[in-house]
Structures are given as C-alpha cells and as structure tokens.
Amino acid sequence: MLKALSIVPDKCTGCMQCELACSYEHEGVFNPARSRIRVFHFHDEARYVPYTCTQCAEAWCQLACPVEAIQINPHTGAKEVIENLCVGCKVCTIACPFGTVNYNQATGKVIKCDLCGGDPACARYCPTGAITYVDADLTAYERMRMWAARTDTQAQASA
Amino acid sequence: MRYLIAGAGPAGVVAAETLRRADPQATVRLFCGEQEPVYSRMAIPYLLAHKIDERGTWLREPGHFEALGIELVHQRIESVEWDTHTVRRADGQREHYDRLLIATGARPATPPVPGMDLPGVRHCWTLGDARAIAARARPGSRVVLMGAGFIGCIILEALVLRGVRLTVIEAEDRMVPRMMDATGGAMLQAWCERKGVRVHTATQVLGVERAGSDTLAVHCEHGAVHPAELLVVATGVLPNLDLVADGTRLSLETGRGIRVDPWQRSSDPDVFAAGDVCESVDWYSGERAVYAIQPAAVEQGRIAALNMCGRPVRYAGALPMNILDTLGLVTVSFGHWAGVPGGESVRRAEPGRSRYLRLEFDERDRLVGAIVVGLPEHVGVLRGLLQRRAPLGAWKARLARSPTRIAEAFVACTATTGLGDAASP
Numbered sequence: 001m002l003k004a005l006s007i008v009p010d011k012c013t014g015c016m017q018c019e020l021a022c023s024y025e026h027e028g029v030f031n032p033a034r035s036r037i038r039v040f041h042f043h044d045e046a047r048y049v050p051y052t053c054t055q056c057a058e059a060w061c062q063l064a065c066p067v068e069a070i071q072i073n074p075h076t077g078a079k080e081v082i083e084n085l086c087v088g089c090k091v092c093t094i095a096c097p098f099g100t101v102n103y104n105q106a107t108g109k110v111i112k113c114d115l116c117g118g119d120p121a122c123a124r125y126c127p128t129g130a131i132t133y134v135d136a137d138l139t140a141y142e143r144m145r146m147w148a149a150r151t152d153t154q155a156q157a158s159a
Numbered sequence: 160m161r162y163l164i165a166g167a168g169p170a171g172v173v174a175a176e177t178l179r180r181a182d183p184q185a186t187v188r189l190f191c192g193e194q195e196p197v198y199s200r201m202a203i204p205y206l207l208a209h210k211i212d213e214r215g216t217w218l219r220e221p222g223h224f225e226a227l228g229i230e231l232v233h234q235r236i237e238s239v240e241w242d243t244h245t246v247r248r249a250d251g252q253r254e255h256y257d258r259l260l261i262a263t264g265a266r267p268a269t270p271p272v273p274g275m276d277l278p279g280v281r282h283c284w285t286l287g288d289a290r291a292i293a294a295r296a297r298p299g300s301r302v303v304l305m306g307a308g309f310i311g312c313i314i315l316e317a318l319v320l321r322g323v324r325l326t327v328i329e330a331e332d333r334m335v336p337r338m339m340d341a342t343g344g345a346m347l348q349a350w351c352e353r354k355g356v357r358v359h360t361a362t363q364v365l366g367v368e369r370a371g372s373d374t375l376a377v378h379c380e381h382g383a384v385h386p387a388e389l390l391v392v393a394t395g396v397l398p399n400l401d402l403v404a405d406g407t408r409l410s411l412e413t414g415r416g417i418r419v420d421p422w423q424r425s426s427d428p429d430v431f432a433a434g435d436v437c438e439s440v441d442w443y444s445g446e447r448a449v450y451a452i453q454p455a456a457v458e459q460g461r462i463a464a465l466n467m468c469g470r471p472v473r474y475a476g477a478l479p480m481n482i483l484d485t486l487g488l489v490t491v492s493f494g495h496w497a498g499v500p501g502g503e504s505v506r507r508a509e510p511g512r513s514r515y516l517r518l519e520f521d522e523r524d525r526l527v528g529a530i531v532v533g534l535p536e537h538v539g540v541l542r543g544l545l546q547r548r549a550p551l552g553a554w555k556a557r558l559a560r561s562p563t564r565i566a567e568a569f570v571a572c573t574a575t576t577g578l579g580d581a582a583s584p
Contacts, residue, residue, distance in 0.1 A: 038537075040570050051570050063461065064454045066169060066199035067211075068219055087205040087215065090482045090535070094491060095454045099540030099566055103489070108210070 002077040004136040005113075005120060007050050011130035014039055014048035018122035018131055025121035026111070034104070036113045037122045037131075050131055052122070053100040053113040055079055061112065064095035070112075077136070078115040086110055160185040162467060163246060163256040165236040165402065167191035169199065169453055170434030170460035171262035172218050175229045177464035185468070188254070189224065192235035192263075195286050196221070201453055203289045207296070207317035213286065236263075239402055241410055241427055258429050258467045261403075261417060262460060265396035265435035265451050270305070274367030279375050280390045283314045295389040298322035303377045303387040305364050307334040311393035312347075312485050318391070319356060319486060326357045326385050328364050328377070330394075338481050338492045342506070343532050346513050350488045359383070396451055398436045414438045416449045421473045423463035431467055433459035442476030442546070443495060443527055450477045478545060482538070488513055489535040494528035494545050495519060502527065505559045516562045524555040529565075540569035547572065 019035035027034040037052035055078050062070040062079050069085035070092060072078070081101075086109040092101045093110060101112040113120075115133075123133040162178050164171045167189050175189040191197055202216035224231040234248040245253050267282040269275050281291050296302055300323045304315055307329035318325050327334075333344030334351070348358050363380045367390055370376035377385040398416040412418045412426035416438035423431045423439075434456035441448040455477040465472045482491045498504050501522040508515045515532035526544045544551075544565065551558065554568040 038566075040567050042567065042571065049570055060454070063173065063457045066201040066218070066453055067215065085215070087202055087211055088484070089201060089205070090484060090489070091201070091453050093535065093539055094480045094482045094493070094542060096539040097543035097546055099537035099543065099569065101539060102537065103484075103535055105487075 002136045003115075003118075003133050004055060004077075005052065005115070005123060006132045006134045007052075008130050008132075009047060009049040011128045012039065012048040012050055013128055013130075014041060015127065017125045017127060018050055021121040021125035022113075025116055034111075036100075036102075036111055050122070050126075051100070053079070053096075053098065055113070055115070056098070060095045060097065061092035061101050064091050066091065073114070073117070076115045076118045079112070080114045081110055081112055083107070083109050160468070161255060161257045162187050162260070163236075163254060163258075164189045164260045164262060165192075165246070166260075166262035166264055166399075166434070166436070167197045167218075167231070168262060168264045168434060168456065169218065170264070170456040170463075171260065172197060173457045173460035174260050174262060174433060174464040174467075175224070176227065177461050178468060179227050179229055181465060181470060182468040186230070187228070188230045188232055190232050190234055190236050190248070192249075193285065194233055197224075197231065198286060200284060203283060203286070204313040204317040206286075206289055207283075207293060207314070208320040216286065236402065239410070239430075241430070244429065256429070258431065260460075260463055260467065261425070261430065261432040261436055262434045262456075262463075263399040263402060263436045265398050267392065268395045268397050269392065270364065270394050272364055272366045274369075274375075275392065277367055277369060277375060279373070279388060280367060280392060282392050283310070292389065292391060293321075296321045296323050299324065300389060301385075301387045302326070302389045302391065303328060303375075303385050304391045304393065305377075306330075306393035306395070307358065307360070308393060308395060309335055309338055309481050309483060310396070312483050314391055314393055315351070315356065316484070316486055319354065323389075325355075326387070327351070327359065328362050328379055328385075329358070329360045330363050332361045334358065334360065335483065335490065338483070338496075339490060339530060339532075340497065340517065342508050342510075342517070343490060343492075343515050343530050346508075346510060346515060346532050347485060347488060347490055349510070350513055351485060354486045356486075396435065398438075398449060398451075400436070414447055414449075418447070419459075419463075421475075422466040422471065423459055423474060424466060431463040433463040439474065440476045442478040443499075443548075445476065448477060448479075450479045452477075452480060454478075454480060475546075478542065480542060482535075488533060489531075490533075491531040491535065491538050491541075492529065493541045494526075496528035496530045499527050503559075505562050507562050518558060518562050518565075520551070520555060524550040524552070526551065526558075534563065537566035537569075540566050543569050544572070 019032040022035040040049045088108040123131045197218045198216040267284045302323040304327045365378045403411045417432040435451040498519045503520045505518045513533045517530040519528040529541045
C-alpha cells in the first residue's frame with residue numbers, strides 16, 4: 001500500500017527540525033529557505049502548522065508541465081521533478097493551488113516534496129509525531145484532498 | 160467509438176491520453192499538423208537560450224503514443240464536413256469521426272505594417288522559427304523585438320542570453336500590459352534596462368525595409384530607425400479558426416474563438432474544442448473569454464475528453480494566470496488583477512528592491528486578482544485563494560495590513576489546520 005505524510009498541527013511545537021532535515025536531505029545544507037516543507041507560525045493563536053505537498057490526485061503541477069518533467073514515482077506515488085527535463089518555466093508553481101512547488105534560483109529548476117524516495121526526512125526527525133509517514137488511507141490529508149475537490153476548477157461532476 | 164483530435168499541442172495531447180484511459184476500447188487518433196515530433200511551444204525560448212536541445216522541447220518521450228495505443232498522425236486536418244462527420248486531411252484522404260476535438264491552438268498575429276514578409280523578420284512560434292532565429296541571433300547581432308507582452312518577454316530573456324544587442328519596441332504604455340499594471344510594468348522595464356536592454360514603450364513600429372544584404376531598418380514612431388539583423392515579432396496570438404471558417408460562412412458558433420459550453424462542447428454536439436482555439440468563460444465573471452494559457456489548455460483538454468466519452472464533467476471557467484522570469488525578475492499575475500467594481504485594492508511597492516504585491520478583493524471580501532513582483536515563494540496559493548471563492552473573513556484585514564502573508568492566509572483558511580476558519584475573528 002502507498003504511504004503518505006500525515007500532519008497533525010496540534011502536535012507541532014515549531015521546532016523546525018523538519019525544515020532543517022528536508023533541506024539537508026535534498027540540498028546538503030541546513031537552510032530552512034531550501035526546505036520543501038514549511039512550518040507556518042500563527043503567533044496570534046500560538047499555533048504551528050507544518051505544510052508541504054499532499055501528492056494530490058489532481059496533480060495540477062504534473063498536468064500543467066509543458067515538458068513532462070513532473071512524473072509519478074511508481075514506488076512511492078510521489079510526483080517528482082525530473083531535473084534534467086525541467087526547463088524552469090515555473091508554470092507548475094502557479095498551477096499548484098497549494099503553493100507547494102517552488103522555484104530554486106540556484107539550479108534554475110523547480111523543487112517540491114518527493115517523499116525522499118520513501119523515507120521522508122521530515123517525519124524521521126519530527127520529535128513529537130506531528131509528521132508521520134503512514135498508510136495513505138489513514139492520513140488527515142484526506143481533508144485537504146476533499147478541499148481540493150471542492151474548489152477544483154477542473155472537475156465538478158454535473159447533476 | 161472513433162475519436163479524432165485536430166492539433167497535438169498540450170490540449171490535444173492531454174485529451175488523447177484522457178480518452179485512452181477513460182475509453183480503452185476506442186480508436187483515438189491525434190493529428191499533428193507540423194512535421195515534427197510533438198513538441199511544446201512554451202519550451203522554445205529555453206531552446207534558444209541553450210538550456211535544452213530540441214529533444215527537450217518534446218511534449219512526450221518517443222514511443223509514448225504508440226505504447227498507449229494512441230494513433231499519432233502527422234497530417235494537418237484541412238476541413239470538416241459536419242453533416243457527414245468527416246474530416247479531410249492535407250493529403251486529401253477523408254476520415255470519419257464519432258466525436259471530434261478541435262485543439263488547433265493559436266497562431267501569432269502579424270501586425271499590419273510594411274515589410275513583415277522580409278527575410279530576417281520572424282515570429283517565434285514554431286521549431287522552424289526557432290531554428291531561423293538561432294541562425295541570425297548570434298553574439299553581438301543587432302536584434303529588435305516587436306512586442307513586450309508575455310510571449311515577447313520570454314523571448315526577450317532568450318535573446319539576451321544569446322548575447323545579442325537587443326532593442327524592444329512595445330506599442331502600449333508599458334511592458335506586459337495584459338499582465339502588469341503601471342507599477343509592475345515600470346519595475347520590469349527598469350530591471351531590463353539595468354541588464355542592458357533598450358526598451359521603448361508607447362512606440363509603434365511603422366514599417367521594416369531592407370537596408371543591406373543582411374540588414375533591416377526598423378522604422379518607429381518619433382523618427383527612430385533601428386538597424387537590425389533580425390526582427391522578432393511577438394504582437395499577440397489569435398485562435399486558429401481555419402476549420403470553422405468556410406469562406407464567409409461560419410460552421411460552428413464562434414466569438415473570438417470556438418464557443419463552448421461548460422462541457423467544452425461546441426454548437427455541434429459531436430464536436431468539442433479546447434485550448435487556445437476555444438472561447439470559454441471567465442471563472443469569476445462568467446463572461447466569455449479566450450485565455451491562451453497552458454494551465455487552461457490542459458484542463459480544458461482533460462474536461463473535453465471526459466465529456467466526449469460520456470463522463471459529464473463541468474468546467475468552472477478559466478482562471479487567467481501567468482508567471483514570467485525576465486533575466487532573474489519573477490513577475491506573476493492572477494485573475495482580475497486590475498480589480499472589480501465595488502472592490503478594494505491593497506498595494507505594497509518597493510521599487511528599489513523590485514518588489515511589488517497587489518491584491519484585489521471584491522465587495523464580499525473574496526480575493527479576485529493579484530500581481531506579484533519579486534516574491535515568488537508559495538505563489539500558487541494565490542490560485543488556491545482565488546478558486547476558493549469564499550470570503551476571507553478575518554484574513555481580509557490581516558492581508559490588507561500585511562499582504563505578504565498570503566501563504567499563511569491560505570493555510571489558515573483551509574480545513575486541514577483547524578485554524579483561522581474564514582468566519583473566525
């Protein structure tokens with residue numbers, strides 16, 4: 001069965017280990033600005049919300065890519081950027097309504113969560129269990145997918 | 160069932176793949192009018208900039224269509240007999256269809272000025288154009304770019320990266336006038352000028368003439384004459400309506416493009432249209448609109464295909480969106496960035512840092528449009544907020560104070576967080 005990231009904001013303490021782990025895993029540096037996961041701080045409510053790609057079924061990024069540079073990894077189900085095909089046009093960064101595909105000026109390519117090939121560093125290093133890697137059916141991210149279906153400009157089943 | 164698809168751009172290709180998955184028994188024939196592998200026009204500037212080779216422009220890997228059982232046919236469809244459900248190909252053969260998708264895209268507009276047929280005057284639209292431009296746009300060549308719209312600006316970067324001496328002529332009062340307001344357009348122009356590009360806005364090209372064996376003279380308003388080895392024309396695109404224009408008689412209902420209903424169906428129930436050739440509706444106003452953009456083309460291709468094989472899926476309308484990287488400055492626009500009647504505008508500009516954010520809300524506190532300059536992080540959430548079409552509640556006031564908090568607003572307004580529900584204080 002495919003697995004997915006499960007994110008429970010209630011358990012997040014804002015320690016930012018996930019951002020550092022992601023950045024180190026992908027870029028070899030501890031730099032939150034290079035992370036594919038981002039923790040949003042809501043100071044007014046004293047809450048933290050880790051946020052990254054849900055590998056959504058709609059895959060707006062993949063559909064919008066003009067050169068087939070976003071492909072599904074058959075082992076993990078992740079939508080991955082194929083670096084040597086990406087031309088850096090950034091259409092995926094505006095097509096993704098979750099804002100989870102970003103442009104990396106240093107490489108001229110886009111970056112997004114690739115589930116680290118099946119062992120996501122953010123989940124491995126999360127000390128509180130706010131981020132876990134679990135069977136896809138169980139994830140709280142289903143709610144985000146439902147959200148996606150509701151606001152989808154593409155597909156609204158007609159009566 | 161026998162499906163024919165006229166046009167192998169992004170809309171046609173996505174439609175063919177969707178039809179194949181949705182109707183495994185059917186015949187799916189994809190007609191490509193150019194004698195080239197199926198390629199992406201959007202990738203051409205990156206080819207010119209030496210970032211990729213021609214293979215990098217291909218929309219799909221070799222063998223992809225054969226492997227899926229999609230019949231790729233390199234024949235232009237010349238005409239359609241609607242009554243008999245028959246198309247005529249360029250080689251004269253006729254083919255029957257049960258359902259036809261017209262995805263013939265757009266073609267570049269040719270401005271009505273003298274000299275547009277001279278050697279050295281090129282559109283930048285096809286791989287053939289790209290090869291011709293590459294031959295003339297050499298380091299040190301003098302090049303004039305006519306038109307600083309979205310396509311013009313992508314080509315602008317490619318030409319600069321090729322090392323040419325570039326002059327840009329734009330008829331309107333600013334660069335990318337369909338994508339940026341005066342503030343954003345001025346930032347982009349200042350940025351380009353700092354990079355050594357000469358930009359003349361509010362200037363018409365009056366005509367072009369030969370000024371030597373390999374040199375052109377580009378005559379502009381106010382008496383300026385620009386000598387050039389190459390003139391690249393990027394003055395907009397027009398839907399390819401050849402198939403529906405039979406002399407003076409139009410066979411399908413058309414406006415600026417082929418009119419389609421929310422199921423991408425034309426006025427002929429067995430004919431659908433998708434992509435740059437079709438006139439859909441605006442996602443917000445419901446008014447008829449042709450937005451010739453990649454994301455809309457692929458969405459329409461997918462929806463047309465599902466409806467063609469009897470799976471009713473309604474399109475909620477096209478959302479304009481563009482992103483441009485001009486020599487390192489990223490500019491983005493979404494939706495009704497010029498605002499809507501009764502709405503409210505929030506703007507933060509830092510010209511010295513080439514940063515700008517403009518958000519437009521309607522009278523119900525819904526986000527309806529945005530302009531972003533120099534702040535590309537998480538910019539996709541603007542699409543999410545626009546599509547959500549829900550009042551922003553407390554986040555409206557927060558965004559009015561701090562418009563850069565768009566990603567937080569999106570995360571807070573989505574159900575996963577249990578936070579900042581639109582109605583909460």
